[in-house]
Amino acid sequence: MTLRVVPERSSRLEPARRRWWQRIPLELPGVAGVTLAGGALAGVIAPFQAQSWSLWVIYGLLAVSFTFVWGHAGIFSFGQSALFGVGGYAYAIVGINVSGRTGETLSALAAGVLVAALAAAALGYFMFYGNVGDVYVAIITLAVTLVLFTFMSTTADPSYHIGEALLGGYNGVVGVPPLLLPGGDGGRVLDPNGLLFVSVAVAAVVTFGIHLMLRRPFGRILAGLRENELRTQLLGYDVRRYKLLAFVIGGAVAGLAGGLFAAWGTFISPGVFSLQQASLVAIWVLVGGRRSLLGAFVGVAVVQGLSDALGGGGGSATPIILGAVLIAVVLALPEGALPALYAAARRVLPTFAVPRSAHGDAAATADGEMPGLLDRSGADRSAAAEGALGGAPRAASAITAVDLRKEFGGVMALDGASLNVTPNGVHCLIGPNGAGKSTFFNLLVGRYRPTSGQVLLGDEPITRRRPDERARRGIGIKLQVPSLYHELQVFENIWLAAYAAVHDVDAANTRTAAVLAWLQLSGKADKPASALSHGEHQWLEIGMVMASYPRVVLLDEPTGGMTREETLRAVTLIHDLARTATVIVVEHDMEFVRRLGAPVTMFHEGRVFASGSIEALRADERVLDIYLGRGAGNATD
């Protein structure tokens, strides 16, 4: 049976196995249906109704920005409404100053988008390049919102003006021009129905644009970032840049919503920066479903509809009832209303594609169930290995540690370890618990900065390089505890690794198919990684390292959780890896180390203690004393 790799168009991320109509995510017809219904209704409903629905659509756009930033990129921007407010104020100020001359406010709307994007860029740069933790991102964004609320509330004095626009303090900016389209004498003002039509059209275009973006490699990288930032960085992605980009895009969309909001009400006040507004955005998205773009609008409709029915938020019981609704939704439908609806639809229409993971339907790449590489023998096996290993764009590299020290608050985890591993082949590291082996690996990949000492890849010093920079130079690692994207499919896990190296969708698909075959996981390509066994998790992570065309591979206890049979297979697999990369393996299983037949270095108390063949080390009295616990039995042999 042969591997069939379907040629890809660059807009699709994986080869197809389902029919085309089965591949349409329900989300898309949903957006189209709502857009058409909204557009049609805009022409016939009463103006007061159109006015009210326009607000919901505008809020929906704000919620979409939060869905994108939080649900898809994993950044809990609690103060997303700050960017909404900034966009609204920018629209108001530019609109008041220029619309009289230009007869339009599209430029003011563009200013709202631009200023909000710039504000997001400045704030995002500080947060993401300053390595601020996730919790602090939520706190900082909320703090910025509240600071803006306080500041804008103190601008009542007429001296606070920008051009002709008075900021107005707590009362806000009045006299904001409505949405003015060019044409006619002094611009064309939209009536409420026209504004609803335009709002629906803008929301549809933006939502569809984000939907398309999420189906591109950028979207999958964001999913990786959300699921496992460390792994994403260790694959070579500059996570700071991707987070910043996502935050700026979300900021621009929030700014657009803010501009439309100011135009809708011809007014903007510091209320947009209030805690209540910030919380509402999170509630809308939680109710609708935090990964569903359409859900953002559903969440707004449910919450605002309920709020209006209870008296427009003015009734004293409204916050209590809304709070109860939120708790009920979070407990009963933790994924949100729309994903719950999709799940129900999936039961009724089992063949219809409904988004399962964040990225809809992936498909296996093999032509049916394929026998795995290690089930084969001789020429067959080496041909399949060639598929996975062949064509490596870069040669294996030496890696050198010079006198590495690492101290953790008084504990000297590494105390002057030096090691030079020459290109290609396998090298084993052994040592008792706490000898410093994992710390050594973490220093080689850049997760830790050494207290002193140097790391060289070939001849290049890389001690000051970030983990993603080292990964791009060809260092791949399988961590002691498998670091995977558990919610993403097996295919997506490998694909993200392959794409980091090749930056091309077709090449990444081909590479992924070859590596999946090599790992015997082709038949499970569309399963979430969480569905695999512990042993398969190890294979999968090794496959991710392999897929990225590494020059140096670090495997920290690769056989943990594997059966005896799997452990024997791992020997073959590691030898395959060593054909194109320098492989260093940390292991406690001495039988496995013996089968690898590689030179061994033993660590003890943070230093290199002994080197040689495993047989030579086993015959060394000092090693037996220290590591094998002579007299106390050999726990690891």
Ligand SMILES: Nc1ncnc2c1ncn2[C@@H]1O[C@H](COP(=O)(O)OP(=O)(O)OP(=O)(O)O)[C@@H](O)[C@H]1O
């Ligand atoms: N992040 C950390 N903070 C504080 N101490 C640490 C940290 N990481 C490791 N250590 C300490 O450094 C020493 C070396 O740990 P390390 O995990 O590198 O050893 P190891 O040889 O990999 O052990 P094992 O075989 O059990 O995984 C231990 O004493 C450990 O407690």
